[in-house]
Amino acid sequence: MDKDIREIIISSILIFLMVPIFVLAYIFIQNRRKKRYIEEKALMKLTFESELLKTQLEVQEQTMQTIGADLHDNIGQLLSLTSLTLNSIELDNEAKARQKIDAAIDLTVRSIKEMRLLGKLLQGDQLVKLGLSEAIRYEINWIERSGQHTVNYLNDGELPAASSPDKDLVLFRILQEMLNNIIKHAQATEITIRIDYEEGYLKLAVSDNGIGFDVADVTHHDAGMGLQNIKKRAAIIGGATTISSVPGAGTCVTVLTLYP
Amino acid sequence: MLVYLTCNTIIELACFSFALIFLTRDKNVIWKLAIVYLLITCTTELYAIYLKLDDKENGWLYNISIIFEALFISGMFYSLFNKHFNSKPIILIGLALFAIIYCWEIRDPEIISNIHERDGGFNDFTNIFMSILFAVYSFYYFLLLLKDDEYISVKSSANFWWAAGTFCYYFGSSIINILRIIPHPPRYRFLMYVLPILNWIIYGFWSYSFICRRWIRTSVR
Numbered sequence: 001m002d003k004d005i006r007e008i009i010i011s012s013i014l015i016f017l018m019v020p021i022f023v024l025a026y027i028f029i030q031n032r033r034k035k036r037y038i039e040e041k042a043l044m045k046l047t048f049e050s051e052l053l054k055t056q057l058e059v060q061e062q063t064m065q066t067i068g069a070d071l072h073d074n075i076g077q078l079l080s081l082t083s084l085t086l087n088s089i090e091l092d093n094e095a096k097a098r099q100k101i102d103a104a105i106d107l108t109v110r111s112i113k114e115m116r117l118l119g120k121l122l123q124g125d126q127l128v129k130l131g132l133s134e135a136i137r138y139e140i141n142w143i144e145r146s147g148q149h150t151v152n153y154l155n156d157g158e159l160p161a162a163s164s165p166d167k168d169l170v171l172f173r174i175l176q177e178m179l180n181n182i183i184k185h186a187q188a189t190e191i192t193i194r195i196d197y198e199e200g201y202l203k204l205a206v207s208d209n210g211i212g213f214d215v216a217d218v219t220h221h222d223a224g225m226g227l228q229n230i231k232k233r234a235a236i237i238g239g240a241t242t243i244s245s246v247p248g249a250g251t252c253v254t255v256l257t258l259y260p
Numbered sequence: 261m262l263v264y265l266t267c268n269t270i271i272e273l274a275c276f277s278f279a280l281i282f283l284t285r286d287k288n289v290i291w292k293l294a295i296v297y298l299l300i301t302c303t304t305e306l307y308a309i310y311l312k313l314d315d316k317e318n319g320w321l322y323n324i325s326i327i328f329e330a331l332f333i334s335g336m337f338y339s340l341f342n343k344h345f346n347s348k349p350i351i352l353i354g355l356a357l358f359a360i361i362y363c364w365e366i367r368d369p370e371i372i373s374n375i376h377e378r379d380g381g382f383n384d385f386t387n388i389f390m391s392i393l394f395a396v397y398s399f400y401y402f403l404l405l406l407k408d409d410e411y412i413s414v415k416s417s418a419n420f421w422w423a424a425g426t427f428c429y430y431f432g433s434s435i436i437n438i439l440r441i442i443p444h445p446p447r448y449r450f451l452m453y454v455l456p457i458l459n460w461i462i463y464g465f466w467s468y469s470f471i472c473r474r475w476i477r478t479s480v481r
Contacts (some may be wrong), residue, residue, distance in 0.1 A: 010450075021428075023399070023402060024427075024428075027414075028414060031405070031412060035411040
């Protein structure tokens with residue numbers, strides 16, 4: 001009996017002495033885990049910020065390319081034509097001169113309009129600050145001007161008033177990459193951009209009627225760099241990318257993300 | 261003279277020296293009060309030995325020092341908890357309960373002697389209550405640390421080491437204190453080693469926490 005009591009007492013004392021050791025060990029382990037988690041979070045934030053900066057630079061670069069092309073192909077041509085028209089004026093023939101001056105005025109007005117549009121585009125990522133929808137409309141406007149593509153824009157579900165400028169910028173860049181891919185490789189005539197917003201999720205889908213490709217084949221080669229970029233970009237805003245394409249039957253790229 | 265240097269007094273005097281060296285210039289009043297508290301503890305311990313050598317009762321002396329112990333430890337927890345929430349109510353409730361049990365035990369000293377022969381008139385019930393209360397406070401402090409989004413650098417956290425020492429001591433000693441009041445308390449030889457070990461743990465951890473306080477102060481500067 002005395003032996004039993006002695007064992008109970010020794011066990012309870014040992015338990016009471018061991019519990020603090022286990023508690024302290026548990027706190028050590030949890031604290032280390034917390035530290036690792038915080039460090040990983042900080043690293044992810046840093047990666048996100050650097051990707052965001054890269055995206056910003058790419059959007060600006062794309063804008064500069066568009067401006068360069070427009071100055072050369074559009075405004076440059078209009079001003080050359082204006083110069084030619086003004087040079088060809090014969091002051092002796094007043095009626096014909098009037099006609100040419102009117103034509104020159106018309107060309108100048110068109111140049112001014114073009115310049116104004118360029119001015120807005122020059123604002124670069126400022127465009128995204130107007131809202132994702134507005135930025136997409138500007139992008140569509142520039143694509144349609146080439147006359148090679150018909151763009152359908154479908155916007156289902158009102159986007160929330162409180163947007164996320166960072167996400168907007170990344171999504172806008174993803175859209176630019178998708179459109180670049182279509183223009184460069186798809187040989188498409190029709191592009192459909194669709195934005196659906198439902199229950200906190202935003203779905204951006206871009207499809208075309210181009211030549212399509214074998215998804216498995218392209219994503220395994222360097223040729224799929226653009227698509228890899230899209231996937232990587234979507235991942236940094238916590239989005240998922242779906243690429244579906246059939247050779248000869250067009251392509252559809254979808255990005256689904258929490259929004260805002 | 262050597263009779264005064266016991267296992268307990270050595271570590272208490274060492275801890276008091278650490279407090280004197282590392283906390284004298286501390287800007288936090290509660291931490292600075294650790295010097296005063298440890299001075300009281302060392303004086304009590306040495307005077308208790310003197311009384312014992314003189315064959316006099318020393319329980320009354322511990323009953324006085326327990327008040328300072330309750331006040332200082334509660335003050336420290338108030339300071340630790342305040343970083344997470346307004347801890348004034350729970351600390352005051354704890355102190356009020358302590359005061360009630362203390363007065364009740366002082367007024368009715370037979371409460372325990374009815375169970376068994378009292379150990380030199382020491383307030384055992386109050387001591388058990390205090391042990392449980394501070395063990396719960398320490399445990400709650402660790403829960404707050406776990407819940408907190410920020411992580412602490414354990415190696416240099418004075419608060420953590422102070423609470424760790426307090427937790428080990430009061431949690432471990434609560435069983436010893438309970439064993440003292442049960443009818444026919446066991447008189448095993450190993451029991452007399454447990455409290456000195458716990459004393460070494462608490463004052464060792466506290467001494468390290470005082471060093472951490474100094475690190476914090478010098479690194480901030």
